[in-house]
Amino acid sequence: MAVEEPxxxxxxxxxxxxxxxxxxxxxxxxxxxxxxxxxxxxxxxLVAALKDADLLILFSRRRFLPKEQMETVRAHLNAGKPLLGIRTANHAFIPRPKDTVDAGLTIWPEFTHDVLGGENTGYETKGLPYTVSVIDGIKTPLLEGVNTANIRGYQSLYKVLPLAADATPILIGTAGAGASTPPQPVAWTRSYGANKARVFYTSLGAPEDMRIADVRRLLANAVKWTLEK
Incomplete structure (x- = not known):
């Protein structure tokens, strides 16, 4: 699921x-x-595509789905099927105070906390690009073939703390001079629901980020990891 907008x-x-x-x-x-x-x-x-899909990749912001489409997303996750969220997925279904949610459309503001396991409390626009490093002691197949020294975050560092207690942060972003935001996780994993759907989220995903081969390798590894039984 992706949205084309500025x-x-x-x-x-x-x-x-x-x-x-x-x-x-x-x-x-x-x-x-x-x-x-x-x-x-x-x-x-969406309904037809997701019905038999093994994995949902979500890169969309502030969209309020028709009831059948939102129920299909929920059913996918409740069945224990995995999710890979990219950047704006952390406010995928959240309206702003000024937004109007028309009749027949549904929101899911709890998605960020309940499913992704993080928060959506703003972003840091100073100190860019921000550096990305591996959390101390982390060993994971998600980083196989990934040289994190090549990764930078070229647009705003998302404020996502606190993470859910069961979330495992993998990468952390640190903004540079002029920034007031403390370091923030930029990639983590967790599971969701009774059937333990695997969830991977990263706040990387700006066009400049996606041109970095190691970011793409991280995402490809995440696809493999989420699909493992």
Whole structure:
């Protein structure tokens, strides 16, 4: 699921490229469902695509889905099927105070905390690009072949703390001079629900980030990890 709009970091192009260059060559069948089709907040084809999908990749912001589509997302997760969230997924279904939620559309403001296991409390625009480093002591297949020394976050560092108690942070971002925000996790894992759906989230995902081969390798590893039984 991806939305094409100025504030969503060129998500559709990034997801199409990621699917074409990283996932399909590995044998994955990928459907990129683009939001606001046929009208805003609708993801045409989502219900059919997600019904038999093994993994949901979410890169979308402030969309309020028709009831059937939101129920399909919930059903996927409740069945123990995995989720990979990218950047704006941490406010995927949250309206702003000024937003109007039209009749027939549904929101899920608890998604950020309950499913992703983080918060959405703003962002740091100073001290960019921010550096990214590995949490001390972490050993994980998610970092296989990833040289984190090559990774930078080129747009705002998301404020995501506190994480859920069961979340395992993997990467941490530290903004530079002029920033007031303390270091923030930029990638973590957890499980959701009674059926233990695997969840991976990263606040990386800006176009400049996605041009870094090691970011793409991290995401490809995350796909593999989420799909493991």
């Amino acid at each position: 504030d969503n970091y060129d998500a559709v192009n990034s997801m199409n490229a990621f699917a074409a260059n990283e996932l399909r060559p590995q044998g994955h069948q990928v459907t990129v469902v683009v939001g606001d089709k046929p009208v805003k907040h609708h993801f045409e084809g």
